Amino acid sequence: MEWRDEGILLAVRPHGETSAIVEAFCAEHGRHAGVVLGGVSRRMRPFLQPGVLAQLGWRARIDEHLGHYTVEPIRNRAAVALGDRLSLAGIGAVTALLSAVLPERAPHPRFYDQTNALLDLLGQGDVWPLAYLQWEMALLEELGFGLDLSACAVTGAKEGLAYVSPRTGRAVSRDGAGTYAPRLLPLPPVLRGEGEADAAAIGEALQVTEHFLKERLLPEGRELPAARDRLLSTLARQD
Structure with a gap:
């Protein structure tokens, strides 16, 4: 088995004395891992880093094997x-x-392009935080758990939307929430593309997406990566 593809490096960990296992998000092959011979060498370490965009060649005797990159x-x-x-x-x-x-080895070509576009905005601090929030929402949508914030799930109203149901991911208006309001998540306007998109508003919106990332995309009891918490802390300091 053999293929070539473009990919974003996600993780690199040592394998044996001189090699590394590299995990990448590939345009046509999804999240896919392989061994890079000599991957811990001084020559290769600088470009075997998360976030690097690379041309990858993968080869294995059969498809089920880890293979080599x-x-x-x-x-x-x-x-x-x-x-x-x-x-x-x-x-x-x-x-x-x-x-x-x-999911491992499941292609997501459209979302791959969205991820590349997000990473190409790095360094543009005035637009990147909002782009990241939109990317998290796109990730939920891509994996089948997109938020529906177009109208109230109870009344059908499109005005006065103030909450998100933590169970369904649908918007709820103040009138529709009634006595259930304390059980609902707040709906920051920025999630609907409205209002201010400053660091405080984006941080509040990321608390909402965090709930669905954790509850819908991770196995029960597993926490989101610490790297995401570090991003939220960095955004808070940017405010």
Whole structure:
């Protein structure tokens, strides 16, 4: 078995004395891992980093095997992010979250393009946080758990939307919530593309997406990657 594909490196861990297991989000092959011979060498370490865009060649005797990668870097985003706290936190959150929630070897070509577009915005601190929030919502949509914030799930009203049902991910109006309001999640306007998109508003909205990422995409009892918490802390300091 053999193929070539473009991919975003998600994780790199040592394998034996000289090699590394590299996990990548590939355009046509989804989240896929392989061994890179000599991957811990001084020559290869700088471009075997999460966030790097690379041309990958994968080969194995049969498809079920881990297989081996060859890696040719296209864009070293890790190097670009050095010295930029938000960019480093952003790369860490994106790659760790994809590694945690994407099904193995299932292609998601449209979402792959969305992820590349997000990572290409690194360094643009005025637009990146909102783009990241929209990316998390797109991730939920891609994996079948998109939020429906167009109208109240109870009354059908499109005005006065103030809450999100933690069970269904649908919007609820103030009138529709009634006595159940304390059990619902707040609906920050920025989640609907309205109001201010400052760090405080985006941080509040990411608390909502966090609930659904954890409850819908992770096995019970498993926590979201710590890298995402570091991103939220970095965004709070940006405010």
